[in-house]
Amino acid sequence: MLEAIREALEEEMRRDPAVVLIGEDIGVYGGAFKATAGLLEKFGWERVIDTPISETAIIGAAVGMSYQGLRPVVEMQFIDFIACCFNQVVNYAAKSHYRWGAPVPIVVRGPCGGGVHGGPFHSQNPEMWFVHTPGLKVVYPSTARDAKGLLKSAIRDNNPVLFLEHKSLYRRVREERPAGDITVPLGQLAVRRPGRDLTIATYGAMTLHALEAAAELAKEGIEAEVLDLRTLMPLDRQGIVDSVRKTSKLLVVHEDVRSGGIAGEIAATVNEQAFDDLDGPVLRVTAPDTPVPFSPPLEERFLPQVADITRTARELARY
Amino acid sequence: MELPEMRYPLGRNQLLDLYYFMKLTRELDRQLVRLFRQDKVVGGLYSSLGQEAIAVGTAYALEKQDWMAPMIRNAGSLLVRGFQPRDIFMQYMARAGSPTGGKDNTCHFGDIHGRHVVSPISMLGDLIPVMTGVAMGGRYLGQKLVTMTWIGDGGTSTGAFHEGMNLAATQRAPFVCIVENNQWAYSTPVARQAPIRNLADRAHAYGIASFIVDGNDVAAVYQTTRQAVESARRGEGPILIEAKTMRMSGHAQHDAADYVPREMIRYWKARDPIERYDRWLRLNNIWNAKQKADMDARIDRELKQELELAEKSPLPGPEQTEVGVYCEGCHTIEARWERPADRVQPPKAGVKAAWTIADFGAFEADAPGSAPAASPSPSRAAGKRPSKRAGRGTSRSKPRSKPRAKSPSKGKR
Numbered sequence: 001m002l003e004a005i006r007e008a009l010e011e012e013m014r015r016d017p018a019v020v021l022i023g024e025d026i027g028v029y030g031g032a033f034k035a036t037a038g039l040l041e042k043f044g045w046e047r048v049i050d051t052p053i054s055e056t057a058i059i060g061a062a063v064g065m066s067y068q069g070l071r072p073v074v075e076m077q078f079i080d081f082i083a084c085c086f087n088q089v090v091n092y093a094a095k096s097h098y099r100w101g102a103p104v105p106i107v108v109r110g111p112c113g114g115g116v117h118g119g120p121f122h123s124q125n126p127e128m129w130f131v132h133t134p135g136l137k138v139v140y141p142s143t144a145r146d147a148k149g150l151l152k153s154a155i156r157d158n159n160p161v162l163f164l165e166h167k168s169l170y171r172r173v174r175e176e177r178p179a180g181d182i183t184v185p186l187g188q189l190a191v192r193r194p195g196r197d198l199t200i201a202t203y204g205a206m207t208l209h210a211l212e213a214a215a216e217l218a219k220e221g222i223e224a225e226v227l228d229l230r231t232l233m234p235l236d237r238q239g240i241v242d243s244v245r246k247t248s249k250l251l252v253v254h255e256d257v258r259s260g261g262i263a264g265e266i267a268a269t270v271n272e273q274a275f276d277d278l279d280g281p282v283l284r285v286t287a288p289d290t291p292v293p294f295s296p297p298l299e300e301r302f303l304p305q306v307a308d309i310t311r312t313a314r315e316l317a318r319y
Numbered sequence: 320m321e322l323p324e325m326r327y328p329l330g331r332n333q334l335l336d337l338y339y340f341m342k343l344t345r346e347l348d349r350q351l352v353r354l355f356r357q358d359k360v361v362g363g364l365y366s367s368l369g370q371e372a373i374a375v376g377t378a379y380a381l382e383k384q385d386w387m388a389p390m391i392r393n394a395g396s397l398l399v400r401g402f403q404p405r406d407i408f409m410q411y412m413a414r415a416g417s418p419t420g421g422k423d424n425t426c427h428f429g430d431i432h433g434r435h436v437v438s439p440i441s442m443l444g445d446l447i448p449v450m451t452g453v454a455m456g457g458r459y460l461g462q463k464l465v466t467m468t469w470i471g472d473g474g475t476s477t478g479a480f481h482e483g484m485n486l487a488a489t490q491r492a493p494f495v496c497i498v499e500n501n502q503w504a505y506s507t508p509v510a511r512q513a514p515i516r517n518l519a520d521r522a523h524a525y526g527i528a529s530f531i532v533d534g535n536d537v538a539a540v541y542q543t544t545r546q547a548v549e550s551a552r553r554g555e556g557p558i559l560i561e562a563k564t565m566r567m568s569g570h571a572q573h574d575a576a577d578y579v580p581r582e583m584i585r586y587w588k589a590r591d592p593i594e595r596y597d598r599w600l601r602l603n604n605i606w607n608a609k610q611k612a613d614m615d616a617r618i619d620r621e622l623k624q625e626l627e628l629a630e631k632s633p634l635p636g637p638e639q640t641e642v643g644v645y646c647e648g649c650h651t652i653e654a655r656w657e658r659p660a661d662r663v664q665p666p667k668a669g670v671k672a673a674w675t676i677a678d679f680g681a682f683e684a685d686a687p688g689s690a691p692a693a694s695p696s697p698s699r700a701a702g703k704r705p706s707k708r709a710g711r712g713t714s715r716s717k718p719r720s721k722p723r724a725k726s727p728s729k730g731k732r
Contacts, residue, residue: 064450068459097645102429135644158652
């Protein structure tokens, strides 16, 4: 997946000289995860900009550059640090077009998620802070092909897009490299596995867990349909409702904490639009309402496991 | 007509422009207070009273290709930049015809393509990194631009101010930051905001040049700013200007400002920027009482017409609430290239990805005044530091003459 991201960046930079990169340690060093490795050599200091440790200044500068017609792609070294520039993202960038008609075509990308023992400040899933802020788009791919196609769409989008890359997928997801100029539209989910008995809606690294769970459930005769949401804002509500109409049951899985997670929003949407089609309650498997703990047994308990998904799915299937 | 010697001479019309915009700002303020009392202003009202010389004198030093981002006491800058009083009236009255269509209030508006004005937000300091970015972006495109924004004394304590100034300095961005030291951050005096006599001293921390100027002397403000703008345009890096002034009304219209010592108001009232400039114009035979009265009458007339226009605009329709959250093709985003774009593409743009560290970071290399050590960037080739001398002539600005504090030992600890 990392390679797909790097390739998307390079291809977009070649396609459009308005695309520039800005962030900490992205140039000479090539990024903490090497997502921008080799780009400085090709595109020079003006397009791959190493900055001081100043998240607020980085986002602010990206917004300013975007007013000049550029399309900056910001790297947060770890997405947790976006909290340092929260104001620039939610008050400046997000509201610019609504307030005074000035679009902000920037992408803020960075590694998120747990499972690598990063501790409370290198493991978070901050998507809902931003889903809850009108004016932002939030993208969270689970495959290499999507990472490339969605990143290209995000760069070409006229709005500030938060692009979340689950760090456990960087080297885990190894597909054949998606060649050429592919784009994946924002706001459309993907059906990763068709099924008739229940729907599992999820995104990011949990998509892999859900597929594993679905394979196990199939052995027991339960056919789960797995939806990969891909973008959380805009959310493909229609796609979710369509699937629920078919299966009549919905389980939402996310690595984000429970309260205020996207599961609540999805459950409300299904209540509003497909209540009559439901044959059981909308259930969810999520992380508990705690910070992401460091020590392996604690973090394992925190992160939703495949067994949690299969257990809850079985429970739902019984309705 | 014999004019005092000025580093950047202004013709008679330009000198009168400065008066016009200051007086227009003040009268606009006065009208807004009237509208506020009539309950026609929706929300808070923020006055520029006493600070007109800064808003006007600084913005007047910009060229057409330059960019600026006002703060709430920069109505004068917006007028200089070509916005009309009706725009500000309508903003405060929340009308559909206002630049934001009623989506935002006060001086929170802008115009990217026509006037190169970027809208502020209420959170202080955020414009500094944003305008640094506009400067970096413009330079990248090959434009010979300078960007400018303003911040109050209180706003210089924010993290965004520091991060923005520091980024601007490391990038040697063509950016000028005006610190309007109006002595009060809402109700807290500047001494409680920062334990330094001159906020310009903050520039030392960024290794950039700074000026201090009498913010109630419009000619000095213009001369100093112009010098800073020219220096930034030459690629000599960002500059901070502290303009000393006084907020002559409350933080906003609702604030009676009882916490301000009366003598302080008296002191500054005697230094009113508009009266002072009028005296200066007369003293130098640039105009007489009759000509002044004519211009004042013209301003009254114009404002009356502008207000009539503004009051004709309806409030926005409620259906506008949900319009415009996202840009889905309603705007075309285009960069204005002023150099060949292939220069930023491979193979031409390619560089060796390695830092060069001058003198390997040895103690000797840290002598005050040495250029930033690590930077192979072509766009920030180590240039001369800008002169720290303020303009001569009318400028009453003081050169930054205080010797640099000896830097603390940077040796191994």
